[in-house]
Amino acid sequence: MEDNRMQQNDRGRVFREAWIAGVTKHYPGEPKPGYITPWAETPDWERDAATAVYDQVLAFIEATGGATAKLTPNQKGRFVALCWIGQVYKHFPNPKPSYVADWGDLPDWQKATDIQIFERIEQDA
Secondary structure (H helix, E strand, C coil): CCCCCCCHHHHHHHHHHHHHHHHHHHCCCCCCHHHHCCHHHCCHHHHHHHHHHHHHHHHHHHHCCCHHHHCCHHHHHHHHHHHHHHHHHHHCCCCCHHHHCCHHHCCHHHHHHHHHHHHHHHHHC
16 A cells, blocks of 8 residues: 655755745845755754645645634744744744744744745645
8 A cells, every 4th residue: 555645855945945945936035045055054943844844834734724724924934934933942942033033023934935835735635
């Protein structure tokens, strides 16, 4: 029996590629190199975090039977941001405040990117 779910590496890669696509589209000016680092060069902690957040978003979508389609874009993005903050705390005991900023404190480009990530994961659900 073949497992239809994407492998861990693929799920994290989808998340990372959605992040890079969002940054490329929404970031004002030239993004920092770390924002657009390809998957192959992404640090292990960030790969693990990307996979975990992908899985959390997918589980949320599945647990609602797809009713997340009715969420506003901001609600979708806020969910991604909150899941990411949890991962940052998991991997860094004392992260920089900007790494764990609340939704209202995020720059518009990052909000738009997080919304785009959720919507990309919806396509896989």
